[in-house]
Amino acid sequence: MDEALMKERVEQMVDVIMKNCLWQFHSRAWDRRDQNEGILTKTMQLLCDERVVLETPADRCYWVDAVWLADEYRARFDWLSGLSKDDIKVLMKALHERMDFLMIDGSLNLELTDQHY
């Protein structure tokens, strides 16, 4: 996958999250990082048919949002089925980085760094 195509696909995937999901909008930077990590990792595992660890309630909660997202990606993006697992991993890693940037590192939300809820 060349860089331009990957970027385009990442943006499409970001768009699905931004338009429909709420999990990425937790109010503090550390929560956003956990949410991105938890949900996008599990989404990647689901898309790659890997075993998803569901040991804790938190795992299950990440997982339900991941299931929704994986289903939505499969339904919306025909090109997904043509990708190898390695490609999906690369793509999901790029998505994860992009989400970390948009929601945390590049975010203009001044409340993310508050120390308390």
Add this chain to the structure above:
Amino acid sequence: MFCELKEKSRVGTINPIFTCQPCGAQFASIGIRDSIGIVHGGQGCVMFVRLLISQHLKESFELASSSVHEEGAVFGATRRVEEAVDVLLMRYPHVRVVPIISTCSTEIIGDDIDGVCNKLNEGLLKEKYADREVHLIPIHTPSFIGSMISGYDLAVRDFVKFFARKGEPNGKINLITGWVNPADVTAMKHLLAEMQVDATVLFEIEAFDAPLMPEGNHVAHGDTTVEDLIGTANAVGTIALNRYEGMKAAKYLENEFGVPAIIGPTPIGIRNTDTFLAHLKALTGKPIPQSLVEERGRAIDAITDVAHMFLADKKVAIFGAPDLVIGLAQFCLDMEMRPVLLLLGDDNSSYGDDPRIKELQEHVDFDMEIITNADLWELDRRLKDGMELDLILGHSKGRFVSIDNKVPMLRVGFPTYDRAGMFRHPVLGYAGATWLAEQIANTIFTDMEYKGIREWSLNVW
């Protein structure tokens, strides 16, 4: 003695009848043209009053806040007033009158709003708004004193005090209506017109009932001008229809400028309207015309249709603004009804001096209670304890007392948001007397039909 005047025995309030003083000052301030008040306090003190007024009148009115936040509450917030005045004047070029209305919080922290007004007059207004006429009027309305009623009374006094200037006699009378509906102003102006009496009305709020215009952007606002207020010092006399919502201003004009003051009685019912006309006649020397004799005759005709057949001996509880409650009680008595419970929602210690209350205490020949500092629980509890009532007269905040206890209620006073268009009907004057009598009757009729109590009697009425 049958009629007992006493203060509520509980210290707290369950379901209040009134809100606090700043609301009264805000309601007065929207009656003045080109006026936007700034309430110095937390934002809720404005936001909810604007909501309340818009619930009642189905209109929006402009009132600003100094938006006191935590730093202001701790370190003083007069700077917030300065900023608010500047921002308001920059963005509302037509504004001439800016009352600065204090609240409990800013009174407790001791913010000197008089000092701020002086400072702004000497500084900002001279420097930045030199070519503009702007009046800043400090109005002290701490919420822990009095109620919205006294807040209104104070504000009217403060406006008059601020503006009134001795000049040439203007031949007018000052009519201070008190806290009324647009239709009451119309009704009173009609009586003045029939009497050919020229008057300055405080406040001209008929436009509170604002039209929805094809070109849009029609904002409801009062029409009393700065010039009207200045001229109040030069009137033939002042009639304050309400003792508790206007007497202070009337007395001020009398003491300061020798303008004779007549206080009340609130012209609710035939008799009180007669008295109002007698006062007008005495002040101006104008005769009472035949047209009013006829108008009065039509009102009495209408009331006669319902009074002794349907209204006689019906037991009524009345709550709300004191002048309204007392006026309604008097009118109910004239219609042969029995106002057994009057609830006055604040702790004004002068109620006992009110000649109308004294008269009730002297002459009422059935058991009547007048509760001061009252809340709606005084009514609700009595009903739950078995008190029998045929009717409640009061405002919308008492709606569940009526609904849950199955006692019909005619909405009167402020606010009446749970019925459509009540502000469009007067309670004052002969027109008000007619409307009240007929609506009381209709309210009882509807109740008879739903409860199946002698509903057949209306077959041949």
Add this chain to the structure above:
Amino acid sequence: MPYHEFECSKCIPERKQHAVIKGPGEQLTDALPQGYLNTIPGTISERGCAYCGAKHVIGTPMKDVIHLSHGPVGCTYDTWQTKRYLSDNDNFQLKYTFASDMKEKHVVFGAEGMLKQNIIEAFKAFPHIKRMTIYQTCATALIGDDLHAVAQEVMDELPDVDIFVCNSPGFRGPSQSGGHHTICIAWFKEKVGTFEPVREGEYIINYVGEYNIQGDQYIMEDFFERMGITVNSTFTGNGSYDDLRAMHRAHLNVLECARSSEYLCNELRVKYGIPRLDIDGFGFKPLGDSLKKVALFFGIEDRAQKIIDEETARWQPELDWYKARLQDKKVCLWPGGSKLWHWAHCIHEEMGVKVVSVYTKFGHQGDMEKGIARVEEGALAIDDPNELEGLEAMETLQPDIIFTGKRPGEVAKKIRVPYLNAHGYHNGPWKGWEGWVRFARDIYNAIYSPMHKLSKLDISKDEIPTTIGFETQRMLSDVNLSDEIKNNKELREYTGKWDCTRDLIKKPAPRSDEPQLAIAA
């Protein structure tokens, strides 16, 4: 994403940071309005105070509690009967409000003694109510009354009562949101974990940030129950004080209005390990997806699917009837906080309307992030709007309808823009599938009101159509509709009842079937 400068606010340059227009391809990292900053005095902002945020928005929907405000009477009066949060406890929380009625002497000498008297009086007046919340106000905060000490003294004397103290005076924070925060944190610290739940079940949730406006909570609780999920507590609409003390026993926190109560879910997650799942209760797809997620958490997703299938089959033809008639209608979505993101995308997708502007009265940047993420390009997003900016925006954007509060709705009316009450709703509930159709119907009835059309006719200038005796909404809405849609037999108007929640209320109000008694003119 360029900042938008209002003409009317050019003289207060700091306002420029509070509005943006969402441009093509732009991201939240390009521009985001400032949010939740101190209000500029004198702007005629629409914000309320932190007391109302705590008491009126979050505290009072609790149904079995004496809500006592400690201060002058106004705060209590003003926040009473201005909302539509219902309960199955005969609406006790709507009907009764309590003020300690602080007077001048108390300011001077302190008001703790009379507060104690107040508490005892209130419990005596309502002997069946054993729970109370005391709300501090500006005045009692400033004189330094110790509400906790008084409450404790009463609890020591009356062991069967429990009292919660909320110290959220009006000045605490830039808007009502300060009060949401204060009461959530206080409830968590002082009450959660002090009571064991009365309800049992295999799958247990807390439903958080739901205020039962016009019965929304009844609808949602019914869905959860149909799936076999126990709603341990609802924070706070139709919620019970003791249930909410037992929040620590749920398996999952299902969070609706994150704006008002995410704090509580975050703390519950940290201390008790209960995960937080954010959901949307509005819109067919977002709601269906939300129910599926909750069910999936418990491994019972087929139960959610059953509800989705039934409800969709029942209501889709009705939603689509309205959707066909609301295409491209311009909406200003101007609520308080959470609805700007709950509704932004799904009214567009499911009702066909175009959101041309969103605003938040009292929200934070986080709300704007969500709202901007969900609206279409070109939308104008405004933080802490004021009267003139609202007017300017409506004049520029020419919306067909505005969703906002009651009073701003009156402003809109005067410039001939129909309004729906975004806080209290018109004919709600608006949650659930049926509720969503009711929302669509309310929009439709507002936009296509013949009276609205008549309001635009200037009889002094325009030609008066003298041959028309009346028009119906449908005559107006169908004028440019294709025959295919007009004659579509699958689609239909709303067929539910006027009061669609009556059957869901467990304890019907005593006089539920009797007509209004007092009908004045």
